[in-house]
Amino acid sequence: MTVLNTELTRRFGLRLPVLAGGLMWLADADYVAAAAHAGGIGFLTAASFPEDDALRCEISRARDLCAGKAFGVNVSMLPKLVPGDRTDTVFRIAAEEGVKVIETSGRNPEPYMPLLRELGLTVIHKVPAVRYALKAQSVGVDMVAIVGAECGGHPGLDMIGSFVNAAMAGRDLDIPFLIGGGVGHGSQIVAALAMGAAGVVMGTRLLVAEEINAHPNYKHAIAHASERDTALTMSSVRNTVRTLANETTEAVTQLETDNPGVTISELMPLVSGKIGRKAYETGDVSKGLLSAGHALGLANAVTPMAEIFDHLEQEALAALGRINDIQSPAQGAA
Structure with a gap:
């Protein structure tokens, strides 16, 4: 049952307006299936499967595990992760394997939009600030995910916080947008929706899901x-x-x-x-650049993905209750 009714939940049949972001090396079929069955939509990271056959196999496995529930594929268009001459191929593989939605990032998706439209893919473009979201809107993407300075991974160069991004996006954008960066609590979902977002992006908060295939x-x-x-x-x-x-x-x-x-x-x-x-x-975390954001403060126990989503729902409903409590009675009410 949908708990919060937004463009994101309606379009993909979700319980909560939560996009489980692509996590390099970690966002596999088990991850997206766990997110799907918990009530969100997860994105498998194409760059984690550099061989075409491996990517095709993992998407197929995700499709089977999701059992009809929505999932997507994250395609970083940074040349060092997915070479430019393979990006088209990744899009085609995804479409051929029945994927309906793509999360793009790394650079302007404009050169790929004709192909993405031809393949019938919904495009959610991820950016670090509203100014890039406006450009993505102008080239015809379906949604934008704006991931602020608090995020794990790449926050961009502007280092604009999620709270400011959300307010500016609500003011400036015409297409649906999602807010990420430091998001890991149900009250933040409600706050993002109040500022006009269709949902949120989570990454760090989900690193403690039991279904994550890590030590x-x-x-x-x-x-x-x-x-x-x-x-x-x-x-x-x-x-x-x-x-x-x-x-x-x-x-x-x-x-x-x-x-x-x-x-x-x-x-x-x-x-x-x-x-x-x-x-x-x-399990040796002393070495390597291991993406993690400020939502570390909200990821306090290793639990099943379903339990994480249960907590998010409870927190969101509590936040809605607080809003209801502070609203002034309608004029003329007894």
């Missing part, structure tokens, strides 16, 4: 971290990233401080995605 020690570390346990690095190469603070973030910060002209190739031995992937496999 228990990794999830234990996330559950015991606080909102103060993140670090921003790589701003020197205009690729700012917010991750779990650890030995790697200290080393990268030192390198960027000592050498302001540092290049991405010089940073790569420390920041390679392969190092982070190893942490998910081994």
